[in-house]
Amino acid sequence: MKLHGYFRSSAAYRVRIALNLKGIAAEHAYVHLAQGQHRTPGFAAVNPQRLVPVLEDGDIRVIQSLAILEYLEETRPEPPLLPADAAGRARVRSLAQIVACEIHPLNNLRVLNYLTGTLGANEDAKLAWYRHWIAEGLTAFEALLATDARTGDFCHGDTPGMADVCLVPQLFNARRFDAPLEAYPTILRIERSCEALPAFRAAAPGRQPDAE
């Protein structure tokens, strides 16, 4: 199995955590987004969407991080990243999607570049945008955790799963842009549970060979 990623891509970071949790030793290819390596013809042949992550498993190629997580869950089910019951699975997926569909898409590099480039937003306006969408999403995420008895040491129960896999990279991003996090005590408690696990720590951006 081979993962095309970038140390600071939070979508690739999600997949790194999942691979570690499942004990899969993948080969890693590094695509330097800030240097535009994703826009080369060579990488377009790997992924026409020119985004990371891309997972290759033999001749099967999967793009989009949540699709990759579901693929890993279906083909390497142990240990599971989704609970067994349909209601629990729906809850974990909806938490993961608050990050993947509501926060991260608004704050990734190409969007920030559009804001400061095409729209001429200054640095303060860019930071305010970033923090606004972090706050919108994490406020909902915290409410969903704090009001539900299924929240445990992790987002759902006492083992890490797909929601935790998405949450931790989003918190890393939030700190990069100095977004305040003190309003989310449940989230921060769960982050500490995650950071206690080698699978999460080894996936951190600063621990990757392409880190700067």
Added chain:
Amino acid sequence: MKLHGYFRSSAAYRVRIALNLKGIAAEHAYVHLAQGQHRTPGFAAVNPQRLVPVLEDGDIRVIQSLAILEYLEETRPEPPLLPADAAGRARVRSLAQIVACEIHPLNNLRVLNYLTGTLGANEDAKLAWYRHWIAEGLTAFEALLATDARTGDFCHGDTPGMADVCLVPQLFNARRFDAPLEAYPTILRIERSCEALPAFRAAAPGRQPDAE
């Protein structure tokens, strides 16, 4: 089963199509987003994230449209909206996520309001933003369809699935903002396959009781 939606929410539109394809007669509750009904305390009790759609199935409540689609697939598997093989399932999910994680999050109402409100973007800049992210996403979507033999009458084979369920509402949105679509012939061909089916037609925004 009860769906909280809004006629013009493309995430709710996805769920309406899926319910119709699976032959599920759900009760509908209408949340008027443009009038701010999602910000009332009553609706916050239904969904702390204050977004539609929300699906209620007995005492199970599911938010986030892709999580709802997966929940329906797991609890009402016939007819399936995902293929049987892991590679095919991954492909369909990644297509769905190009819409749900790359295009739609950048173009929904709250984001456009931030652009024109907080950032002071004018109408032309807002439209350019909208069309830019439509073009980025649909260009990748078209490339993934046009270069893959698994594309059939629909995005994956000859029966409608999760990718089609996400694509059609996105095209409705694109037309609302006059985004050009002629560069996507495969997408337009598949849209015609979808529009031939009553399940898609009956889910259209203009056919809903809360349509204006």
